Amino acid sequence: MEKKQQTFSKSLFAAFYQLTMAQAYWQNNQTGESTFSLFIRRFPASRGYMIFAGLEDILDHLSTFQFNADDIDYLRSLNHFENDFLDYLSDLKFTGQVRAMKEGTVFFPNEPVIEITAPLIEAQLIENYLLNRVNLETVLATKAARAIYAAKGHTISEFGSRRSHGIDSADALVRIGKIVGIESTGNIHGAAKYTQKISGTMAHSFITSFNSEVEAFRAFANSFPDGSTFLVDTFDTEQGTKNAIKVAHEMSENGHQLNAIRLDSGDFGTLSKKVRKMLDADGLTQVKIIVSGDIDEDMISALLESGAPIDSFGIGTKTATSSDAPAIDCVYKLVEYDNTPVMKLSKGKETLAGKKQVFRFKTDNNVYEKDTLALHNEDDKRYSTAHPLLGEVMANGVLKRPHPSLDNLHNHFLKEFASIHEQYKLLDRPKNYPVEQSQALIKLQEETLTKIESIETT
Numbered sequence: 001m002e003k004k005q006q007t008f009s010k011s012l013f014a015a016f017y018q019l020t021m022a023q024a025y026w027q028n029n030q031t032g033e034s035t036f037s038l039f040i041r042r043f044p045a046s047r048g049y050m051i052f053a054g055l056e057d058i059l060d061h062l063s064t065f066q067f068n069a070d071d072i073d074y075l076r077s078l079n080h081f082e083n084d085f086l087d088y089l090s091d092l093k094f095t096g097q098v099r100a101m102k103e104g105t106v107f108f109p110n111e112p113v114i115e116i117t118a119p120l121i122e123a124q125l126i127e128n129y130l131l132n133r134v135n136l137e138t139v140l141a142t143k144a145a146r147a148i149y150a151a152k153g154h155t156i157s158e159f160g161s162r163r164s165h166g167i168d169s170a171d172a173l174v175r176i177g178k179i180v181g182i183e184s185t186g187n188i189h190g191a192a193k194y195t196q197k198i199s200g201t202m203a204h205s206f207i208t209s210f211n212s213e214v215e216a217f218r219a220f221a222n223s224f225p226d227g228s229t230f231l232v233d234t235f236d237t238e239q240g241t242k243n244a245i246k247v248a249h250e251m252s253e254n255g256h257q258l259n260a261i262r263l264d265s266g267d268f269g270t271l272s273k274k275v276r277k278m279l280d281a282d283g284l285t286q287v288k289i290i291v292s293g294d295i296d297e298d299m300i301s302a303l304l305e306s307g308a309p310i311d312s313f314g315i316g317t318k319t320a321t322s323s324d325a326p327a328i329d330c331v332y333k334l335v336e337y338d339n340t341p342v343m344k345l346s347k348g349k350e351t352l353a354g355k356k357q358v359f360r361f362k363t364d365n366n367v368y369e370k371d372t373l374a375l376h377n378e379d380d381k382r383y384s385t386a387h388p389l390l391g392e393v394m395a396n397g398v399l400k401r402p403h404p405s406l407d408n409l410h411n412h413f414l415k416e417f418a419s420i421h422e423q424y425k426l427l428d429r430p431k432n433y434p435v436e437q438s439q440a441l442i443k444l445q446e447e448t449l450t451k452i453e454s455i456e457t458t
Helices: 016-027 055-063 069-077 083-090 120-125 127-151 167-180 188-194 204-208 213-223 237-253 268-281 297-305 406-418 439-456
Strands: 033-040 097-100 114-119 155-158 229-231 260-263 288-292 312-315 330-337 356-362 368-375 391-395 435-437
Touching: 016 083, 016 120, 033 120, 033 127, 055 097, 055 127, 055 391, 069 083, 114 120, 114 127, 120 127, 127 155, 127 167, 127 297, 127 312, 127 330, 127 406, 155 167, 167 188, 167 406, 204 213, 204 229, 213 237, 229 237, 237 260, 237 268, 260 268, 268 288, 268 297, 368 439, 435 439
Parallel strands: 155 312, 229 260, 260 288, 288 312, 368 435
Antiparallel strands: 033 114, 033 330, 097 114, 097 391, 356 368
């Protein structure tokens, strides 16, 4: 008899130690209300800001959180957990509160982007999923935002799906691309999922499958007479451009126009200038130049500063993997249990006790001036002109509102990014944005530390 195929839920996406702790919590009746803060301790050296992303996936996960029968059967097969505890898990759902920043928001080190308040076991078991989503999507959103900044209005398309770390990551980049302003994607699956524009040209295999480069260009132009982009570097870029010009004139005689040529290798600065000169000399001023191939924000910036006449950039592997900063020091820490503030004192990994709010101050011309990290319930007149960044998005396990549209998040990102001073946007050695702690928060840390010392030293 064929064995039944098991289907595991994403609720099982937890570290083993989270489940062992959960059983110990349950056995010791350590199930009171807890608050966990999710924040980034330190940014990579090249990052002066980060862009928060991942909340929609997290809220969808929490809304449907529940172990299914196959999950429980698997855990039972480990012979590590009590049957009564597994019965408890089979009925467990997320019933807590989520306070979070809006996706597309700019944030800085040690500022909580999400705070979860829920019974301890519920809050502990979702840790893996939350950290995974925030790390992945925030890393990608920040990398893509840097490319948009470097391009200074030039069009950017994204072609990184083939080297993304899985289909899930590739699709996440499409969604994030819409939020930060990437024009289009080559990932059809992600484009269909998130209604993003699709773009693409041809591969070198298309060229080499024909008897000649000219024949390949003619074949492609015949199939796509009003939307062709020719890849000209398969053999020799200058000769490839001459062949593209030849076919472009043939297209023109039939009432069509070549859209663009693409450079995928070589010295893009020098080649783009040569190619532009060749195109213009033959009256093809409307034909654009697209470059791709290991393009990142640093190369985009350097090319534009050199005066390279490039119209559009195709970003791929380096953005899809955030190659210079693929992971961040993203952590999820208990800050309050059973109405009592708690903190961690490990050297270099200290945490701040208590539920928090981030208040953002602007100058008169709407430039971000500083943030104040405060207690969540502070009512101080000094904050009357500041904007609180954490808002309640889920209560009692139920969403407070529908998810914002991607257009809404894009507009939010544009306002956010326009409000950061240039010194924090620099691609290399950006300045540190000022984040202060409120006096009430500082006082709470002192009181919590004193209490810990009095208990642990007796």
